[in-house]
Amino acid sequence: MTDGGLRERKRTAAMYRIQTEALDLFEQRGFDDVTVEEIAEASDVSPSSIYRYFGTKEELVLWDEFDPGMGPLLAAALSDAVPLDGIRQVMTDGIDGMSAADEQRLIRRLRLAALSPSLAQAAVARSYAFAEMVEQVLAQQLGRPVDDLEVQVFSHALLGGLLGMFHHWQGTDFAEPLAGVLKRTFTIFEEGLDIVSARVPEPVVEN
Amino acid sequence: MTDGGLRERKRTAAMYRIQTEALDLFEQRGFDDVTVEEIAEASDVSPSSIYRYFGTKEELVLWDEFDPGMGPLLAAALSDAVPLDGIRQVMTDGIDGMSAADEQRLIRRLRLAALSPSLAQAAVARSYAFAEMVEQVLAQQLGRPVDDLEVQVFSHALLGGLLGMFHHWQGTDFAEPLAGVLKRTFTIFEEGLDIVSARVPEPVVEN
DNA sequence: TGTCAACTGACAGTCGGTGTCAACCTGCGG
DNA sequence: CCGCAGGTTGACACCGACTGTCAGTTGACA
Numbered sequence: 001m002t003d004g005g006l007r008e009r010k011r012t013a014a015m016y017r018i019q020t021e022a023l024d025l026f027e028q029r030g031f032d033d034v035t036v037e038e039i040a041e042a043s044d045v046s047p048s049s050i051y052r053y054f055g056t057k058e059e060l061v062l063w064d065e066f067d068p069g070m071g072p073l074l075a076a077a078l079s080d081a082v083p084l085d086g087i088r089q090v091m092t093d094g095i096d097g098m099s100a101a102d103e104q105r106l107i108r109r110l111r112l113a114a115l116s117p118s119l120a121q122a123a124v125a126r127s128y129a130f131a132e133m134v135e136q137v138l139a140q141q142l143g144r145p146v147d148d149l150e151v152q153v154f155s156h157a158l159l160g161g162l163l164g165m166f167h168h169w170q171g172t173d174f175a176e177p178l179a180g181v182l183k184r185t186f187t188i189f190e191e192g193l194d195i196v197s198a199r200v201p202e203p204v205v206e207n
Numbered sequence: 208m209t210d211g212g213l214r215e216r217k218r219t220a221a222m223y224r225i226q227t228e229a230l231d232l233f234e235q236r237g238f239d240d241v242t243v244e245e246i247a248e249a250s251d252v253s254p255s256s257i258y259r260y261f262g263t264k265e266e267l268v269l270w271d272e273f274d275p276g277m278g279p280l281l282a283a284a285l286s287d288a289v290p291l292d293g294i295r296q297v298m299t300d301g302i303d304g305m306s307a308a309d310e311q312r313l314i315r316r317l318r319l320a321a322l323s324p325s326l327a328q329a330a331v332a333r334s335y336a337f338a339e340m341v342e343q344v345l346a347q348q349l350g351r352p353v354d355d356l357e358v359q360v361f362s363h364a365l366l367g368g369l370l371g372m373f374h375h376w377q378g379t380d381f382a383e384p385l386a387g388v389l390k391r392t393f394t395i396f397e398e399g400l401d402i403v404s405a406r407v408p409e410p411v412v413e414n
Numbered sequence: 415t416g417t418c419a420a421c422t423g424a425c426a427g428t429c430g431g432t433g434t435c436a437a438c439c440t441g442c443g444g
Numbered sequence: 445c446c447g448c449a450g451g452t453t454g455a456c457a458c459c460g461a462c463t464g465t466c467a468g469t470t471g472a473c474a
Contacts, residue, residue: 007420007471035460046423051462124335125328131367147378149388152371153395160338160367164359171354181356188360192399214451242429253454258431 012065015053018043022060023108031061031116058122061112066094071133078137087134087158088186095179107174114170124163131159161189219272222260225250229267230315238268238323265329268319273301278340285344294341294365295393302386314381321377331370338366368396 021042025034036057040047054060070090077086098106113119134155139146165185169178228249232241243264247254261267277297284293305313320326341362346353372392376385 048423121332124332128331147375149375149391150395152375153368153392156371157364157368161360161364164363168354168356168359184356185360188357255454
């Protein structure tokens with residue numbers, strides 16, 4: 001699922017090591033109060049290399065070793081299944097394949113992302129790119145133009161919903177296992193997002 | 208709907224004027240190739256003032272004179288209607304109240320946002336904040352905790368869908384009036400986002 | 415081993431963004 | 445008309461993220 005050559009593996013290993021140092025420093029002193037130079041020093045590489053690896057300071061937190069494989073995987077899943085099911089399958093598999101350490105690291109990264117505005121912003125923008133992938137595959141799948149309104153609304157709403165799921169997970173302090181939350185989220189999707197009809201009939205209590 | 212005192216109005220007027228200069232420059236030479244200092248010079252203010260007004264360079268494009276009023280408006284609309292209807296009402300009213308010049312300016316800003324990565328990122332993050340407003344009001348409305356999964360998924364999916372709508376509008380070069388696109392978007396919402404069942408039965412053509 | 419491409423570190427420079435301080439306007443009481 | 449207080453502005457200095465370049469090194473591969 002991961003590597004190509006040895007170079008690639010070494011690169012990934014280096015990035016993982018640098019990210020580990022960075023997460024430690026960020027947790028100790030806050031994202032904004034740690035400079036890239038300090039991380040470089042702690043990781044025994046030059047600042048230049050950090051930028052070559054990650055591109056931006058934010059990516060030091062957001063980068064995920066498993067990300068690169070996601071694209072093709074998603075495309076494949078969407079090509080031979082009902083869209084929603086395909087995406088559910090990919091995500092479920094991904095979560096099931098995560099070790100406890102992986103999940104712990106994910107939680108650390110999410111916690112950090114929630115604490116720093118610039119990180120939160122980058123995180124949202126990053127997952128937005130995900131929606132654009134779904135767009136493309138879905139449009140082709142349905143034989144519609146990529147700019148089709150329904151395709152756009154569906155793709156982005158789906159992605160938004162998943163963001164909401166992570167928001168909930170974070171808000172409840174990661175109490176429930178992610179797999180369970182994901183399952184409930186897709187149930188909500190399947191029921192058609194009809195929170196509207198679930199509105200309580202009683203009048204609102206004054207603030 | 209807008210001002211408070213005279214100070215506030217002067218400030219808004221100055222921001223509008225600076226934004227106009229900035230939009231011109233950005234369109235001529237691209238967002239990244241114009242410095243804040245140049246905008247300051249063109250607008251006859253100091254760079255310091257621009258940062259005091261807008262905070263960031265991105266906000267020079269994203270700022271909207273009507274934004275400040277949106278919060279209370281939305282809260283009110285959500286408090287006494289079915290959530291989806293309330294939001295639809297606010298947005299429909301907002302669009303109906305826009306002059307042709309306002310819409311033209313909006314289009315200019317959207318065009319710019321699509322051309323520069325940093326702008327696009329900031330724009331997405333900005334609209335994300337909108338979802339958090341919906342979250343709060345909706346949770347209170349339904350008598351559920353803000354971190355309720357369904358509330359989170361609904362709010363963010365809704366916001367995502369609206370983002371998708373703008374994406375479509377942009378992709379079709381703003382051909383259809385925004386009011387029409389909005390109406391169709393909410394129709395999609397009401398039908399429960401069931402693009403799943405609309406899947407074409409034929410097998411996919413090989414790429 | 416030799417060659418070539420990819421990678422790395424060092425360095426200088428640009429620019430976005432923040433904090434500080436002095437000058438200035440604006441309205442108010444004497 | 446004169447000070448005076450609060451908010452607003454401009455000038456300046458500073459930090460740090462990020463880019464481009466260049467020379468030196470390392471690794472892949474014949």
